[in-house]
Amino acid sequence: MAFFLTAALQIFRGAAGDTAIFVACTVILLSSGTIARNLDFPAARFSKTKPMLWASLVLVILITATPRHSSMMAVLFFALILPVLLLAWGDHTEYKRKASLRIRRSRLIWVVWATSLSFWEFAANILGQVSGERNQFPTISVLIDPILDGPIGKAGFVAAWLLVGFGLIKVSPKK
Amino acid sequence: MTYWLFVIGYLTLLLIGIVIWVATRGEDGRFASLREVFSRVLHYRGTRLGLLMFWWWIGWHFLVTVIHR
Numbered sequence: 001m002a003f004f005l006t007a008a009l010q011i012f013r014g015a016a017g018d019t020a021i022f023v024a025c026t027v028i029l030l031s032s033g034t035i036a037r038n039l040d041f042p043a044a045r046f047s048k049t050k051p052m053l054w055a056s057l058v059l060v061i062l063i064t065a066t067p068r069h070s071s072m073m074a075v076l077f078f079a080l081i082l083p084v085l086l087l088a089w090g091d092h093t094e095y096k097r098k099a100s101l102r103i104r105r106s107r108l109i110w111v112v113w114a115t116s117l118s119f120w121e122f123a124a125n126i127l128g129q130v131s132g133e134r135n136q137f138p139t140i141s142v143l144i145d146p147i148l149d150g151p152i153g154k155a156g157f158v159a160a161w162l163l164v165g166f167g168l169i170k171v172s173p174k175k
Numbered sequence: 176m177t178y179w180l181f182v183i184g185y186l187t188l189l190l191i192g193i194v195i196w197v198a199t200r201g202e203d204g205r206f207a208s209l210r211e212v213f214s215r216v217l218h219y220r221g222t223r224l225g226l227l228m229f230w231w232w233i234g235w236h237f238l239v240t241v242i243h244r
Contacts, residue, residue, distance in 0.1 A: 120184050
């Protein structure tokens, strides 16, 4: 649902590239639970810590050395999407038992927090477009983008971004 | 005026996020830590795919796409 809503927002923004990405993501998500549900990929053997650390290091160097908004950067990201999808895919077995009360409490708090942030971002985006004064309604992208113009800002962003991706894969179940 | 209203809103939400993260650390409180929550929700293929595709898009958005300021 979140991807579908974001795809709708991208259409409203008139961002053709982002619309295509979010529509593709929505289709992949829908397929993963329906027609491709029983299609499994043994991600465990590919998500070992040492090769993942080496891959992250190579990516930090490559992405930091590649100019932003260049064709080479686009090629790097297109090359990255397949391994990311395969690592995320795993198998289709899921928990049968209900989450503990501790988990449910925290999950609710984080969902409320993420929804509030998304609401604020969507509001800035929509109000900026409707009023025609985008500078008066800054989105997170508009605020962060200037920091990435410098080499230190860009390197910091790349390191933090890869660390989050690495963390997501490491916390994911080994199956 | 509205510029600062939105900036303060983002900073407030960031601060709230940090407070929740710090307050829920540890494995024996009434609330599960962020790591425990992720460890649980990432058991579902849909969540794994959703979060990792969104993570990929964040990188794409800031490093490949030109953002109109």
